[in-house]
Amino acid sequence: MMDPDEMDLASEELVRRGYSRDLADDIASRLDTIELSPDGKWVIRDDDNKIIATIDPV
Amino acid sequence: MPFQEAVDTLDLRSIIGSTMNSAEWSAVPVGLHNRAYFSSKVASVRVLQRSRDDIRDFLTSARGVNEKGETFLKSGSRQAFVKRMQDLAIAEGMGPLVPEDAGTVRDFTSQTRQELIWDTQVRQAYDQGDWMQGQDEAVLNEFPGQELIRDIPVKEPRHDHAQYEGVVKLKTDIAYWKRINQDFGVAWGPWGWGCGHGVRDVDRAECERLGLIAPGTQLKPVVEDFNAQLQASTENLDPDMQALLKTALGNQVRIRDGVARWVTNQGNSTADLPPGAGQPEPAAAPAPTPSPVDAPAGPSTASPASIPVRVNPVSDGAKLGTTLTDIGKQAVQHALRQIDRVHDDGKLPPILIRRLPAKASHTKQGQYIHGGAAIELRQQNARRPELTAVHEIGHWIDELALPGSGFSSGDSPALAEWRKAVLGTQAVRNLSDNPHYAAKPKHRKYLLRPRELWARSYAQYVATKSNDPAMLAQIAAIRDGTSGSWVDSHWSDSDFGPVREAIDKLFATLKWL
Numbered sequence: 001m002m003d004p005d006e007m008d009l010a011s012e013e014l015v016r017r018g019y020s021r022d023l024a025d026d027i028a029s030r031l032d033t034i035e036l037s038p039d040g041k042w043v044i045r046d047d048d049n050k051i052i053a054t055i056d057p058v
Numbered sequence: 059m060p061f062q063e064a065v066d067t068l069d070l071r072s073i074i075g076s077t078m079n080s081a082e083w084s085a086v087p088v089g090l091h092n093r094a095y096f097s098s099k100v101a102s103v104r105v106l107q108r109s110r111d112d113i114r115d116f117l118t119s120a121r122g123v124n125e126k127g128e129t130f131l132k133s134g135s136r137q138a139f140v141k142r143m144q145d146l147a148i149a150e151g152m153g154p155l156v157p158e159d160a161g162t163v164r165d166f167t168s169q170t171r172q173e174l175i176w177d178t179q180v181r182q183a184y185d186q187g188d189w190m191q192g193q194d195e196a197v198l199n200e201f202p203g204q205e206l207i208r209d210i211p212v213k214e215p216r217h218d219h220a221q222y223e224g225v226v227k228l229k230t231d232i233a234y235w236k237r238i239n240q241d242f243g244v245a246w247g248p249w250g251w252g253c254g255h256g257v258r259d260v261d262r263a264e265c266e267r268l269g270l271i272a273p274g275t276q277l278k279p280v281v282e283d284f285n286a287q288l289q290a291s292t293e294n295l296d297p298d299m300q301a302l303l304k305t306a307l308g309n310q311v312r313i314r315d316g317v318a319r320w321v322t323n324q325g326n327s328t329a330d331l332p333p334g335a336g337q338p339e340p341a342a343a344p345a346p347t348p349s350p351v352d353a354p355a356g357p358s359t360a361s362p363a364s365i366p367v368r369v370n371p372v373s374d375g376a377k378l379g380t381t382l383t384d385i386g387k388q389a390v391q392h393a394l395r396q397i398d399r400v401h402d403d404g405k406l407p408p409i410l411i412r413r414l415p416a417k418a419s420h421t422k423q424g425q426y427i428h429g430g431a432a433i434e435l436r437q438q439n440a441r442r443p444e445l446t447a448v449h450e451i452g453h454w455i456d457e458l459a460l461p462g463s464g465f466s467s468g469d470s471p472a473l474a475e476w477r478k479a480v481l482g483t484q485a486v487r488n489l490s491d492n493p494h495y496a497a498k499p500k501h502r503k504y505l506l507r508p509r510e511l512w513a514r515s516y517a518q519y520v521a522t523k524s525n526d527p528a529m530l531a532q533i534a535a536i537r538d539g540t541s542g543s544w545v546d547s548h549w550s551d552s553d554f555g556p557v558r559e560a561i562d563k564l565f566a567t568l569k570w571l
Binding site: 001002003004005006007008010011025026028029030031032033034035036049057 | 415422423424425426427428429431432441445446449453457464465498499500501503504507509510513514517541542543544547
């Protein structure tokens with residue numbers, strides 16, 4: 001389970017990497033379960049199972 | 059195939075650190091003594107926990123998986139145990155108090171001492187397990203007697219045992235067998251320090267010929283009688299004994315109205331004890347305080363479940379990676395033990411449980427990687443390691459064991475009743491509606507996702523059903539607002555009732571209970 005501070009930090013990190021605030025927040029709220037791409041990146045999907053981001057670990 | 063009764067007897071022992079020596083321990087009431095995992099003059103609970111976990115791994119033939127996916131036996135031999143414990147003891151600076159003790163049984167870092175610990179603990183577990191099996195009514199009436207025999211030659215045979223050698227007595231004659239076992243005060247072996255005796259089962263025909271039992275007489279097991287004796291030994295303690303226990307054992311023992319009990323908060327078993335007999339109480343959880351919007355959380359009133367025989371335990375699928383620290387492994391093993399107490403899983407494919415990569419955020423506690431690829435858990439400064447482990451295992455079960463495709467919590471018809479129950483709780487209504495949470499919409503959104511609701515409710519289900527003090531304390535810390543999590547991310551006992559019932563029904567339907 002993620003705590004609020006954990007999620008805030010992840011979101012801030014994503015904003016630093018250039019993601020919009022909304023997308024960063026959305027990604028951060030999905031990090032308790034993740035998918036790994038073959039090259040070790042985290043694949044993030046929305047509620048419709050569509051990939052919304054492929055990121056380096058946060 | 060593990061010798062389950064032997065494992066169970068080890069699980070009943072609370073880990074107790076104390077500077078007491080063997081003679082002082084022998085003065086401790088047998089009901090406490092028999093329910094403690096201790097070693098003379100060893101105060102470190104952490105070291106004792108490691109020692110007990112290694113013995114348990116041996117008894118259960120536990121296997122791990124390294125990062126290459128290779129399976130290995132975690133504790134395969136007495137020699138490996140001795141080496142590991144010697145290394146740990148040396149690293150912990152637990153050498154002899156005086157130089158002349160070096161290498162002797164008084165030196166915790168010595169091979170001799172560790173071999174003695176292994177021999178005693180393994181033998182106690184096996185012998186008590188044998189005794190338990192022998193008390194099965196059918197077995198008892200087929201083999202009602204036993205004879206003390208010499209199993210192992212020893213350098214200095216105990217003269218006081220010579221009189222009992224070759225004598226056959228009924229297994230139900232507790233007084234007789236306890237008389238032999240002066241050192242440990244129980245009706246099974248080992249029969250004393252440095253004793254090489256064992257017992258041989260004697261069948262009904264021979265017992266009848268010896269006049270120990272009349273033809274047609276049916277014996278009743280005496281497990282309850284023996285437990286009552288153990289319990290009695292912890293009651294009506296005189297003031298001197300109470301003072302001694304408090305001085306030597308501090309907060310590890312609780313004495314109320316002259317009755318002593320262990321108080322434990324480490325990752326050992328606290329459930330599944332037979333009645334009485336020094337049964338440990340959970341360590342006190344942080345006192346819950348009412349949240350502004352919900353009923354106060356309180357300690358669970360769930361009674362400990364008995365250990366069922368699991369056909370497909372969840373722990374079978376969990377492979378502990380070598381990147382976990384010892385403490386991290388203990389947390390996962392503890393979590394798995396509680397899960398196994400509560401339910402089966404059908405048959406989950408294996409999953410590797412490993413350390414959360416260093417690159418992950420320093421506040422992240424754990425994560426589940428889709429497809430059962432891995433569970434990753436924080437190893438340093440983990441806030442609630444046991445609860446997090448169960449939570450992430452909940453995601454694994456959601457995706458790969460519950461009926462439905464993908465994460466079943468979202469839309470599987472099999473979980474409709476659970477969804478209705480969880481969405482109807484006050485805690486979830488608070489998360490949705492309370493303006494207090496409006497400032498952090500992404501966290502609210504996260505907490506309200508079905509898969510997250512499932513993982514949290516599953517973790518609370520396991521904690522309450524197993525009545526596990528460690529996880530209940532972690533939930534209490536969330537509920538009283540001291541953990542950094544939102545209070546309503548978990549439920550009060552009363553609020554959680556319908557969710558627990560829904561999961562009970564679901565698991566019963568799946569034949570997991």
